[in-house]
Amino acid sequence: MIRFGGILENMSETSSDWQRTTIDSAQAAAHPETAKTVAQIKALRQSIDNIDSAVISLLAERFKTTSQVGVLKASAGFAPEDMKREDYQIERLHRIAIEAGLDPEIAEKYREFVVTEAKKRHQRIAEAGGDPGVLDVFA
Amino acid sequence: MIRFGGILENMSETSSDWQRTTIDSAQAAAHPETAKTVAQIKALRQSIDNIDSAVISLLAERFKTTSQVGVLKASAGFAPEDMKREDYQIERLHRIAIEAGLDPEIAEKYREFVVTEAKKRHQRIAEAGGDPGVLDVFA
Numbered sequence: 001m002i003r004f005g006g007i008l009e010n011m012s013e014t015s016s017d018w019q020r021t022t023i024d025s026a027q028a029a030a031h032p033e034t035a036k037t038v039a040q041i042k043a044l045r046q047s048i049d050n051i052d053s054a055v056i057s058l059l060a061e062r063f064k065t066t067s068q069v070g071v072l073k074a075s076a077g078f079a080p081e082d083m084k085r086e087d088y089q090i091e092r093l094h095r096i097a098i099e100a101g102l103d104p105e106i107a108e109k110y111r112e113f114v115v116t117e118a119k120k121r122h123q124r125i126a127e128a129g130g131d132p133g134v135l136d137v138f139a
Numbered sequence: 140m141i142r143f144g145g146i147l148e149n150m151s152e153t154s155s156d157w158q159r160t161t162i163d164s165a166q167a168a169a170h171p172e173t174a175k176t177v178a179q180i181k182a183l184r185q186s187i188d189n190i191d192s193a194v195i196s197l198l199a200e201r202f203k204t205t206s207q208v209g210v211l212k213a214s215a216g217f218a219p220e221d222m223k224r225e226d227y228q229i230e231r232l233h234r235i236a237i238e239a240g241l242d243p244e245i246a247e248k249y250r251e252f253v254v255t256e257a258k259k260r261h262q263r264i265a266e267a268g269g270d271p272g273v274l275d276v277f278a
Binding site for chain 1: 195198203214217231236241246250
């Protein structure tokens, strides 16, 4: 709490206010001492937004690709789940996360997220008799 | 169940086996009729792995960037949470997901995942007095 003290007094914020700080121009104008920090945060946020745009594009391609796998699996009678494939992905993503300087725990959470969503969609495709049909729009 | 029937007989699999199908060369060799499908799935999986490599690299950059935001927020006394920023991200990611042909539900789950993890790390940085220190290795 101590480290918030000075700012709290300057900004006349209540305890609940600082829990949900909004970084905006009005705040910066009212408190010139924080304007530089706000500008730095805005620049970093633009980079974060650019990264997110790239990730969303890649996720779109990933789900289009796993949708094709889902159709093939359903047509051949393969189940949505493949434990050997998952073990391979766990090891691989852990390794490339370390190389990239990313906490491998984040990589594993990413894997769980995309694999879970892909399996759900594979199941839907199988239940639709192997034809993604309208499901394919966002499968 | 019916659509798995023929495959089940051919492959002499038990009910529990098909629930966790492993796509490998041995299976393909034993069942030439499925070899083509297996080859197609393998090719698609290589694309999925390539996409994952790109996403992991981007996530590494994203968390390095949000770590910098965390340090700035802690130094200025800003809280980890910023609801206005989150509302902006929700609207933006929904929009670019639609454009990319990705289910916006997936985009929102991605956002929740990265924002939750980033906030956890911002909190740790704040608790460490604004110095990410050793936490920065994977912050």
